[in-house]
Each structure stands twice: as C-alpha cells, then as structure tokens.
Amino acid sequence: MKAYGITILLFIDSCLQSVDGYLSSPHVGQEPPYNRDAQQSPVITSPVVPAPTTVSPISPSVHKCPSRGLCSKLPADCITCTQLYNCTYGKPASFSCEAKPDVHCLGPSGQQVTNFSLTMNCQFCWQLDPSKYQCTNSTSCMTVACPRKRYNATCTVLDHVHCLGNRIFLKRLYCNWTGGYKWSTALALSITLGGFGADRFYLGQWREGLGKLFSFGGLGIWTLIDVLLIGVGYVGPADGSLYI
Structure with missing residues (x-):
C-alpha cells in the first residue's frame, strides 16, 4: 500500500507541474499585439483594371457586301x-x-x-427606268387638280443597279397617292343618293354635301352635274388623294 501511494503522489505531482507550465506560458491569457500604425492607416488595394484592348474598326461595307x-x-x-x-x-x-x-x-x-x-x-442615275429606283411619296399634294400637280421627291437607286453620277437624286413627280376612297362607290352614291349629298359626304366634302341636302340636289341639276364630274374623275376625295 505504501508503494501504491507513493506512485499516485508522483503521478499527481507531474500533472500539476504540466498545468502550471502551460498557465505560466506568455501566449495564454494575453491579447495579440496591437499595431497602432495599421489601425490608423489601413491599406487600401485598388481593383485590378484590365488593360484596354484595341479593336480595329470594321468597314460598314463588310456587313452589306x-x-x-x-x-x-x-x-x-x-x-x-x-x-x-x-x-x-x-x-x-x-x-x-x-x-x-x-x-x-x-x-x-x-x-x-x-x-x-x-x-x-x-446613262445617269436620274435617267433610269422608274422601276430601278425608289422615291419618297408625298401625302400633302393634291392628286385631283388641273393641271396635275407635282412634288419634289428624293429618289435612291436600287443596290443591284449601276449608273453614272449620284445614286441619290431629286426628281419632280406627279402626285400619286390614295386615301382609300373607291371611285365605284362614289359614283354609285352620286347616282342613287346624290340628291341628298351622300356622294359629297362620302368624299369628305361636308359643306357641299350639306348644300345638296338642303337644296334637294340643287333641284336635280346639281345631282346630274356631280354624276358627270365624278364619272370623269374631276371631283375626287377632299384630302386630294386618288381613287382606288
């Protein structure tokens, strides 16, 4: 029993010495060193900017040709x-x-x-057949007039057509556009309901239509005259467009 007791005492003593040495170490219970300079002036790193790459310009003709x-x-x-x-x-x-x-x-x-x-x-571009170029269309000129009116159009030659001179040119063309009015409808209204001004109302001519309505077609005379004028195409839509 005495030998066992001495052995236990020696083991306890060695354990106490190990714990005491660890607690007395300078790394236990202390805060990491404080860097005053690092706290006052933090290091800021700039983002990495890739070097600009130079792209050679591409001619516009490459995409079209x-x-x-x-x-x-x-x-x-x-x-x-x-x-x-x-x-x-x-x-x-x-x-x-x-x-x-x-x-x-x-x-x-x-x-x-x-x-x-x-x-x-x-041949020059402006001398080409009209089917070989495209022109702007004006919707503000009167198509029904005597003499026929013209407008200045900007024309561009089609891509596959070759000619001399400038491919974009000006040309005076006859007014040629439509607002959707039918000649057959206007003539039918003039013959059947012309005495009530239905033909003039259809063409957008409200004042003439009211005049025919309250005068009973000018006692029939105005009605006959309108039938002739609409039949030959002299009287057209109020917006100045062509019949379809």
Missing part, C-alpha cells in the same frame, strides 16, 4: 468605278472598278481580285 462572290455581282455601294462620261448614251460600256476596303470578291477565273472590269449601260 457578300463575301467570296463574283465581283461583277457586288452591289454598287461595295465598289468604286471610274466615270466614263464620253460613252454613248444607252449603249453598254466597260468600266474599270475596284472593290472597297475589306470587301473580298472573285474574278471570272475564281481567284480573289481587287480590280476588275464591269459592263453596264451608259
């Missing part, structure tokens, strides 16, 4: 041709043309070329 096709089939806006003003009007002539930058096309042999020859009729 077909690539790897025949040069002779390119639209007129994709090529630049010499202007031969000494050619014979209306006759085919050969023009020296060059594809615009960034436009790639092929010659007759299937090889990529830059300069090529193009055959087209010798």
Whole structure:
C-alpha cells in the first residue's frame, strides 16, 4: 500500500507541474499585439483594371457586301468605278472598278481580285427606268387638280443597279397617292343618293354635301352635274388623294 501511494503522489505531482507550465506560458491569457500604425492607416488595394484592348474598326461595307462572290455581282455601294462620261448614251460600256476596303470578291477565273472590269449601260442615275429606283411619296399634294400637280421627291437607286453620277437624286413627280376612297362607290352614291349629298359626304366634302341636302340636289341639276364630274374623275376625295 505504501508503494501504491507513493506512485499516485508522483503521478499527481507531474500533472500539476504540466498545468502550471502551460498557465505560466506568455501566449495564454494575453491579447495579440496591437499595431497602432495599421489601425490608423489601413491599406487600401485598388481593383485590378484590365488593360484596354484595341479593336480595329470594321468597314460598314463588310456587313452589306457578300463575301467570296463574283465581283461583277457586288452591289454598287461595295465598289468604286471610274466615270466614263464620253460613252454613248444607252449603249453598254466597260468600266474599270475596284472593290472597297475589306470587301473580298472573285474574278471570272475564281481567284480573289481587287480590280476588275464591269459592263453596264451608259446613262445617269436620274435617267433610269422608274422601276430601278425608289422615291419618297408625298401625302400633302393634291392628286385631283388641273393641271396635275407635282412634288419634289428624293429618289435612291436600287443596290443591284449601276449608273453614272449620284445614286441619290431629286426628281419632280406627279402626285400619286390614295386615301382609300373607291371611285365605284362614289359614283354609285352620286347616282342613287346624290340628291341628298351622300356622294359629297362620302368624299369628305361636308359643306357641299350639306348644300345638296338642303337644296334637294340643287333641284336635280346639281345631282346630274356631280354624276358627270365624278364619272370623269374631276371631283375626287377632299384630302386630294386618288381613287382606288
């Protein structure tokens, strides 16, 4: 029993010494060192900005012009041709043309070329057939008038058509638009209900319609005159448009 007691005392003593050494360590029970400079002037890191990448500009003609096709089939806006003003009007002539930058096309042999020859009729753009250009339409001019009225239209040549001069030009055209009024309906109303001004009301001419209504068609005389005027197309819609 004495030997067991001594052994237990020695074990307890070694445990107490270990605990005492850990508690007496400088790392226990102390706060981490305080950095005054770090607290007063915090370090701020700037975000990483990627370096700008340079993109080479792309010519607008690249999106409009077909690539790897025949040069002779390119639209007129994709090529630049010499202007031969000494050619014979209306006759085919050969023009020296060059594809615009960034436009790639092929010659007759299937090889990529830059300069090529193009055959087209010798005429200015404003001399083309009306089916080869598009013009703006005016809805403010009178179509039913004597003499017929004209308006200044801005015309643009179609892409696949080649011609001399400016592809955008001005041209005086006859007023040609419609508001949806039918000539047959106006004539039928003039014959059947013209005495009550129905034809004038239909065409949007309210004052004339009221005049015919309260005068019983001008005792029939006004009615007969309107039948003739509407029949020949002299009397039209009040907005100045054409019949359909």
